Every structure is written in C-alpha cells, then in structure tokens.
Amino acid sequence: MHERLTLGSTARELGMFGEEVACSFLGERGYEILQRNWRCAAGEADIVAEKDGAMALVEVKTRRAAPGWGPCFPEESVTAEKRNRYRRIAACWAARFPGSGDIRFHVVAVRVVNGSSAYVKLFEDPCMWDDAL
DSSP, X not given: OOOXXXXXXXXXXXXXXXXXXXXXXXXXXXXXXXXXXXXXXTEEEEEEEEETTEEEEXXXXXXXXXXXXXXXXXXXXXXXXXXXXXXXXHHHHHHHSTTOOOEEEEEEEEEXXXXXXXXXXXXXXXXXXXXXX
C-alpha cells in the first residue's frame, strides 16, 4: 500500500509516490524493474525496466488533481526536449550495457486524487509521436 499524500506534501514526496505507483503498475503488467533513478552524463531515467527482451527507460510524471483544479494530464509535461534527453540517455545505456537489445522510452503518467488514489496511464514509445505532439 502506498502512503497517503497531503496537500502539504513536497514535490519530492509527490514524485517518490508517483514512482512507487509506477513501479507497481509496471510490475503488474509484466515488467521487471531493473533500476530506479539511473543516472548518466545525459541525465536520469526514473525507472529502467525490461519486458519480453526489450529495455524500457521510463519517465514518470506525477501531478496532483484536486477539486476545482480542472483537468490534469501529467503526460503533457513530456516535452520534445525531454524526449530528446531520453534519446541521449538511451545512447548512454547502450554504451554502458552493450547487447541490451531494443531500448524504448515509456512515460507513466500518474494523476493523484484525494491524496491516495492514483489514475495511471502508460504511454509506450512517445518519441514516435514527435509529429503529433
């Protein structure tokens, strides 16, 4: 069970909560979590996971949704700059771990409601969406 967040929770606490939720969500879908907060010269991947022989570098975006705040879509904060950064992170991963096979970029969007409920959505390979975003 994930701990409950309060309106006074810090951005770091919110992010940690989102990463916990994302790891559980991915695990339930057959992903093996290999590393969290993997860092290289190009930046940081929130989660490195593997499924069916393919590596996934996962960006977790968490937003708090409160009554009256309107729609909250965490995935909208994954900009072209962030997608390009993940391409560089993937190159670092491939250089450090040759033979890793396919490396993909996923986004897990976590929308926290009432401090403990979370709506989660997985976006696979949003780098492919460059023209659409």
